[in-house]
Amino acid sequence: MTETIDQLLQVRFDAVANHVDDHDWDEVLTRSRSGASLVSTRSTARRPRRWRISTRVALVATAVALAAVVTAVAFGLPRTFINFLSSPPAPAHVKNWFAAENVEAPPGMNPKAIPGRARKIASATFDVNHLHGNHPTVHTLYVAPSKGGGFCYLWTNADAGCLPTKAPSKTRAMRAMGPLGISWFSNHYGAGYPLFVDGWVRSGATKTVQAHFADGTTATIPVTWVSAPVNAGFLIYPVSSAHRTRASALTSVAALDANGNVIGRQHFPLTKPLDQNVTQTLPDGTKVSLERRAQAARARKIISFRTTTGSQAYVWVMPRTGGGDCYIFNRGFGCLEPRFTAQMPTLGGVLSGSTNPPLLFFVQAKPDVAAVELRYQNGERERLTPIDGFALSEITPAHYKRGTRLAEAVALNREGRAIYTQHEQPDTVGVYPCQTPKSLGHGVKACP
């Protein structure tokens, strides 16, 4: 009987196996060197009573306990140092959010965040919109290390991002940014200058982060530094009302070393008025947000058909002031300058609608493309004829299952010869709709 119960238990225990692999030997080495019992210090930080105190006080108390340097708080985040391994773990819904980021990332762009190791770093009160008066709310910063040495962060209800583990190909602009990774927000209609910036700066030579304005003034941006394995500082910077004009706008954020030398700078070029987004009206009366350059009154609906869900799929094309075209379809819009058009590949297609069918394949093609052939895994083929360089097709439910999905989009010239092939990744999780999403752990579900 003991053997029977033994086997029965073995089966049942297998069902509760942990499927998350977030092992990190480097962190073990760090802990062994620090010598502290992290579990006990973290337990102190997790005391419910602690979190009833105001966030600012809690942050300062944590910092003092860690014998770290705390300086004056300007606004937003305090300038301080946070021991990542002593910070409280993130709640389940935040871990799930990081897990979802991994799953839902486009092919090849999985940030590989480790959800189980996400921790709460700080909270701050700020107004991410800063549009119509000041309406600050409390936002919390969570950070999860990622496999390979990077990290991802989440400012609740504000912004999120990742330090890629693999160094991307370095453009001149990226080299100039050095240790900085900054996002910036304007308003819905494109004020033309930043109203709010946030981001990270890698630890190392950086001692100070500065805001530089068009009127020649500067300001120091407080940074909250987070220890290994994150090894980065985090910043938020709502631009004050004094710098919300084009003449005094925030033009760059710079990282400075101990000697005051600039070791990285991220520029925020002022958006030209014609490039700002404004609400425009298409000829059929539909209100849309488009660049001011898009001549919406002259738009032509070049594609329109009813999808299997009963909705209408469409593409509008219109001239762009200064040359080129603008377009808008069900799931996006954009403008193509002539110089960008020249740099485009022969064919560019994108699938959209995985969570909200219909699943549409939107194509931009160069003028020498006479037809686009969609080739499916099961051998079926479908031919589209671009109109003014655009094509739109629904990938119907008959092609949702693996083995039947879109495998290639092939550009054909007038002689019917293939001149370019865009290879799809049909087995990527989360691209095609399904009846029953599969659980991927951490509460994340996605269609296989």
Place this chain on the structure above:
Amino acid sequence: MARKGSLTRELEIVYRLRYQRFLRVATAILGDESSGHDAVQDGFAQALREQQSYRGLGPLDAWVWRLVVNAALAARRHRVVRGETPEEAEILGSNGQSGDESGVRAWIAALPERQRLAVYLRYYADLDYRSIAQALDVEIGTVSATLSSAHQALRRSIEEVER
């Protein structure tokens, strides 16, 4: 020094090969994966710091198991002292597992501590009786008796549910 370097390497190998098993047991003791991860990390960090105290009398795994289990138990004691520990069965049953899975966890949570640890090491870590004995620092006969008692209690729980 050479031995220390060699042991560090061996610990790293044990860690990389067995991390999931250590995590399962520590998570089972503490009730949530994040705390379980901390306990595993702390256990191995302690092993690195105190590798001189490993005298090579038993398998390295078993020595590390003892450190990880102790780290998890210490963390749980801290919580108890601070009044932070919700009922283990409650934590284990509230993390999105199905009723069957949370039922198994709840039954085990109801066992006496030594039985519970023996069950964790037997079924979560898949250790044999000798290794469990070394990890818990008890005789093999004690492991056998402890698991036998746990089996009887768990069998009663399962039979009640499936009756």
